[in-house]
Amino acid sequence: MPDPVIALKDVTLSLRGNAGMVEILHGISLDVAKGETLGLIGPSGSGKSSLLMIMGGLERATSGRVDALGHDLTALDEDQLARFRRDHMGVVFQSFNLIPTMTALENVATPLELAGASDAFERAQAELEAVGLAHRADHYPAQMSGGEQQRVALARAAAPRPDILLADEPTGNLDGKNGDAIMEMLFGLRDRHGATLVLVTHAHALAQRCDRVVRLTDGRVDDARMRAAE
Template identity: 75%
Template sequence: MTDPVMRLDQVNLVLKGHAGPVHILHDISLTVAAGDTVGLIGPSGSGKSSLLMLMGGLETASSGRVALLGRDLTRMSEDQLARFRRHHMGVVFQSFHLIPTMTALENVATPLELAGVSDAFARAAAELDAVGLSHRSGHYPAQLSGGEQQRVALARAVAPRPEILLADEPTGNLDEDNGRTILKLLFDLRDRDGSTLVLVTHADEVVRRCSRVIRLRDGRLSDDQQARAAE
């Protein structure tokens, strides 16, 4: 049996609040197989984005174990986590997080340069072309629309051809038409590269395209998800 791309064992997340500790996630155990397209759904405040951040090593579990590609993220230092993400993961946020002083091409090329890719700018140009923005490669983020900025962010995330692609409400700051465009591109690029995709979403059309749905409520897996994790 092939090892899962992602495994979480009894993961808890407790954060400090003004009134004391806040238990965000409770005893989350699940696995994600290679090539899965997983939708994280649930009410606002249910812990979806926090779970995605744990999966990406962008948040540290208070207890339990988070393993990706056979590597235990909970034992890694910040530098080790950064290197792991650089080589194996792409992340798309609701906010675009582009570097304002860099052009679209430079934004996409940056993670490739950091990874030591020799033809970083050629690869970046190809990715911008894949999202329909080759004509905007020399523009800065402030010169781009919201939909264009998110396409640049998507090109940047997939440029290193990561095994794992995480997306946190990637259409949340976009209008309906731009949202559809981003979702089509996201799934098309995922299919092109064969990445494992995990995304937080409220959109029914996204859920229908996922091979698997994980439901959260009050920081816990729903009853049917708990039963599946125990199988």
């Protein structure tokens, strides 16, 4: 494999719970190639979302090393991590995480404005058109369906044209029809922008679309279920 876009080496994660420290991830080593689509699967509580958050610098590993685009994320402070995500990553959450007091257009334009883009609203409008929501640009999240909100979230993640696109159960809160539509849009955005895509999913059809699937079991990579998608 050429130099990986994401490289994890012996990553562990421990979090404090009511009964003391809980071991979430145990010595994860994993590389993701440029342009690859990687699906993370496994039962609830296996550490999939935690691993994705560590890849995005949204959660700090307890030990080990996390490299993204040649940067050691474990050595960056919170401000540096925020700037790195702004410049290089798009993140899509299951719960949409739209700003309720902003319109769809404003939600999509916000990361572009933060990055100093002079054409933030023009690019935001283009991304809304790409996900079929140009007619909803002036609507607020509460005025949109769950499927529409997730499409806005996809447009927001893709608008800065990130090198890395991370998606945590992007179809988890949607019915089958909307889930299928989001799946098509997610891979379409990846193809348009050439991003490396890592996604957490319970949806078999979505996992099958990935170049490679990694299964986590009890916070460890299950080598028997780490494969290239057929």
